[in-house]
Amino acid sequence: NAGVTQTPKFQVLKTGQSMTLQCAQDMNHNSMYWYRQDPGMGLRLIYYSASEGTTDKGEVPNGYNVSRLNKREFSLRLESAAPSQTSVYFCASSVGAGSEKLFFGSGTQLSVL
């Protein structure tokens, strides 16, 4: 029972490089989310997808794009990485947008030099 799977677990980028963080869930959940976690700031919502085919901005969407590829997969893309994007990124899913319980992946630690 994999739950929410994120890849990669670690990544180092140079400023200006691009990359895509992958996320997949096998629980048939409708809603998926991307959060970033920074020391002293908790988790901040980057983008979310309430259902397949929809995406919406969260609190800190600048510098990111997302794609809800299908019901299972929700990717996060950094087109031109900046040092301010150094963070731990978490993908999460829930049964629906109003659901009370989020299931989290184990995170991607990203460093931008």
Added chain:
Amino acid sequence: AQSVTQLGSHVSVSEGALVLLRCNYSSSVPPYLFWYVQYPNQGLQLLLKYTTGATLVKGINGFEAEFKKSETSFHLTKPSAHMSDAAEYFCAVRMDTGRRALTFGSGTRLQVQP
């Protein structure tokens, strides 16, 4: 807009002592409130939740929280700390309308001393 404030970024208790982690929220409408726990190098897990009904809610691992509307608080407690409780704890809030995604507090790291 909703927000969550967790008082104290670090809390240290002795094993067997009372655990009290504080959370206050601001909301113009009745909120849904949550506590999540994060163990090292893992994602977050739901500890307990308040939606409607009984204001004292019990969660996993002996934790409980009480919703106090008059104080806009949702503090997390456990009568007797265990070494395995050492983790980071996040309070979160969600509205029933608008953006239906959780807003998290900044977290409180709980240290349990032997």
